[in-house]
Amino acid sequence: MNGKQGYSLEHYKYLRRIRARKRIILAMQILLLVSVFALWEAAANYGWINQFITSKPSRAWMAAVNLFNRGELWRHLGYTIGETVLGFSVGTIAGILIAAMLWWSDFVSRILDPYIVILNSVPKVALGPIFIVWLGTGLNAVVAMAIATSIIVTIMVVHNGFRNIDPNKIKLMHTFGASRLQIFTKVVIPASVPTMIAALKVSVGLSLVGTIVGEFLGSKAGLGYLIVYGGQIFNMSLVMAAVIMLSTVSALLYYLVVLLERKVVKYNH
Amino acid sequence: MAKLVINNVSLKYHTVEDEIEALHNFNLQVVAKEFISIVGPSGCGKSTLLSLIAGLIKPTSGSIFLDSSPISGTTQKIGYMLQQDYLFEWRTILDNALLGLEVMHRKTGESITRVKKMLKDYGLSGFENSYPHQLSGGMRQRVALIRTLATEPDLLLLDEPFSALDYQTRLAVGEDVCRILSQHQKTVIMVTHDISEAISMADRVIVMTPRPGRVKSEHVIDFGPEYDHGSCLKRRESPRFREYFTAIWKELNTNER
Ligand SMILES: Nc1ncnc2c1ncn2[C@@H]1O[C@H](COP(=O)(O)OP(=O)(O)O)[C@@H](O)[C@H]1O
Ligand SMILES: [Mg+2]
Numbered sequence: 209m210n211g212k213q214g215y216s217l218e219h220y221k222y223l224r225r226i227r228a229r230k231r232i233i234l235a236m237q238i239l240l241l242v243s244v245f246a247l248w249e250a251a252a253n254y255g256w257i258n259q260f261i262t263s264k265p266s267r268a269w270m271a272a273v274n275l276f277n278r279g280e281l282w283r284h285l286g287y288t289i290g291e292t293v294l295g296f297s298v299g300t301i302a303g304i305l306i307a308a309m310l311w312w313s314d315f316v317s318r319i320l321d322p323y324i325v326i327l328n329s330v331p332k333v334a335l336g337p338i339f340i341v342w343l344g345t346g347l348n349a350v351v352a353m354a355i356a357t358s359i360i361v362t363i364m365v366v367h368n369g370f371r372n373i374d375p376n377k378i379k380l381m382h383t384f385g386a387s388r389l390q391i392f393t394k395v396v397i398p399a400s401v402p403t404m405i406a407a408l409k410v411s412v413g414l415s416l417v418g419t420i421v422g423e424f425l426g427s428k429a430g431l432g433y434l435i436v437y438g439g440q441i442f443n444m445s446l447v448m449a450a451v452i453m454l455s456t457v458s459a460l461l462y463y464l465v466v467l468l469e470r471k472v473v474k475y476n477h
Numbered sequence: 478m479a480k481l482v483i484n485n486v487s488l489k490y491h492t493v494e495d496e497i498e499a500l501h502n503f504n505l506q507v508v509a510k511e512f513i514s515i516v517g518p519s520g521c522g523k524s525t526l527l528s529l530i531a532g533l534i535k536p537t538s539g540s541i542f543l544d545s546s547p548i549s550g551t552t553q554k555i556g557y558m559l560q561q562d563y564l565f566e567w568r569t570i571l572d573n574a575l576l577g578l579e580v581m582h583r584k585t586g587e588s589i590t591r592v593k594k595m596l597k598d599y600g601l602s603g604f605e606n607s608y609p610h611q612l613s614g615g616m617r618q619r620v621a622l623i624r625t626l627a628t629e630p631d632l633l634l635l636d637e638p639f640s641a642l643d644y645q646t647r648l649a650v651g652e653d654v655c656r657i658l659s660q661h662q663k664t665v666i667m668v669t670h671d672i673s674e675a676i677s678m679a680d681r682v683i684v685m686t687p688r689p690g691r692v693k694s695e696h697v698i699d700f701g702p703e704y705d706h707g708s709c710l711k712r713r714e715s716p717r718f719r720e721y722f723t724a725i726w727k728e729l730n731t732n733e734r
Binding site for chain 1: 552556559561563565568576577579580581
């Protein structure tokens with residue numbers, strides 16, 4: 209083991225170069241974002257584009273401040289985030305349980321296989337009206353949409369992960385006389401943690417899609433509702449504000465999964 | 478009565494495309510504390526034989542007795558070390574070494590202390606809380622051996638235990654294993670494709686025919702009292718080593734059955 213002090217001068221220079229490069233990349237990323245907003249603002253101010261249909265950042269900001277002042281901002285954000293988190297938590301847990309069931313019985317898995325493939329390719333938006341009839345407009349139907357959009361992918365990715373575990377690891381467990389439950393808890397689950405995180409990364413985005421579609425179709429709150437409502441009354445500033453917030457929420461949720469990954473998968477680094 | 482009796486064992490594998498007879502009328506008796514090496518061309522059914530003894534698969538015909546009772550399913554009396562270490566990358570070294578005990582519900586304060594001592598004795602002190610990827614190939618293989626020995630089996634099955642290692646490490650780990658096993662006084666069946674390794678470690682070398690595998694010939698290895706099991710490297714320097722090597726090498730390279 210080499211102590212930090214033991215490195216040569218060149219190594220420090222090397223490390224510094226790497227860090228400098230990282231900082232420059234981050235700076236460029238921020239600069240790019242700021243430039244796009246600045247250009248957008250300028251283009252609207254100088255009349256290069258029609259403000260009425262494109263709005264501009266300062267107005268979008270005002271729309272958001274307005275919402276905040278009326279005490280509605282947190283409600284809308286809360287609905288969208290809550291519905292998404294609920295949808296993808298239920299979808300992930302149920303998806304993993306179903307994948308476990310499929311792993312447990314290869315027979316059942318073979319029977320269900322074509323149906324899962326078909327369900328996966330059905331556009332989930334098409335199910336929206338059904339959920340609304342069954343569950344009414346509002347939270348329940350939106351969460352159902354969020355679950356529907358994410359659960360099938362979770363089942364497929366996780367089940368695939370379960371199936372691809374090195375059979376020799378399972379053979380090793382058999383040499384100790386392990387039961388099927390022991391094999392599941394001591395090999396299959398821990399070996400699939402990275403796969404489950406990968407599934408989570410996909411399903412968090414899909415749940416958000418489901419939530420927004422659900423809110424489009426029938427709800428009185430949430431960012432999806434704001435976007436549709438803003439579009440109907442031709443308030444593009446409100447639409448843009450909601451879209452920007454939506455992007456932020458999406459990035460935030462993804463980052464939460466990355467944090468979870470760092471916390472859970474310790475043995476990799 | 479022998480420790481292990483293998484009686485006319487045959488095994489066929491069935492797949493949709495084909496039926497493969499891996500073993501045909503295999504017979505072998507092993508006495509307690511004996512070290513048997515099995516060599517044979519690849520695909521002749523060596524791993525299959527070990528899986529049968531371990532109770533992981535059932536013979537198509539014939540029977541296997543351990544301590545006079547027929548083998549049906551896995552038993553804690555047998556320790557099976559696979560071709561690679563298959564350490565679980567999410568478990569620490571100590572937890573990997575304890576896996577067998579854990580599965581058998583035998584993980585106790587006493588057994589943990591014993592495993593920790595084994596790790597220390599076999600040059601792994603300070604690595605209890607490391608993860609497998611931080612260890613060299615030779616160290617990982619020793620952890621796998623400790624994992625097998627931890628459950629205190631009295632018959633040990635080793636399937637090409639060093640084949641994943643480079644030559645230098647292989648000799649070193651082989652030497653360690655010789656020392657460790659001679660301390661433990663177990664009955665051992667080791668499969669290998671390395672004739673030198675087979676001779677240097679064993680009391681008896683079994684040569685198998687190509688598939689379907691049977692016993693082709695057996696060679697009792699006796700270096701005399703001055704070459705005990707403590708050191709395999711020393712056995713390699715014995716004048717008789719060459720003779721055994723040539724005899725077995727010829728056996729393996731003649732195709733007549
Ligand atoms: N699960 C299996 N299904 C079908 N054929 C198998 C299976 N396992 C091994 N075989 C075949 O049986 C023969 C013996 O295999 P194995 O015992 O692994 O040989 P060895 O260990 O001597 O190289 C090989 O030809 C192999 O292809
Ligand atoms: Mg083999």
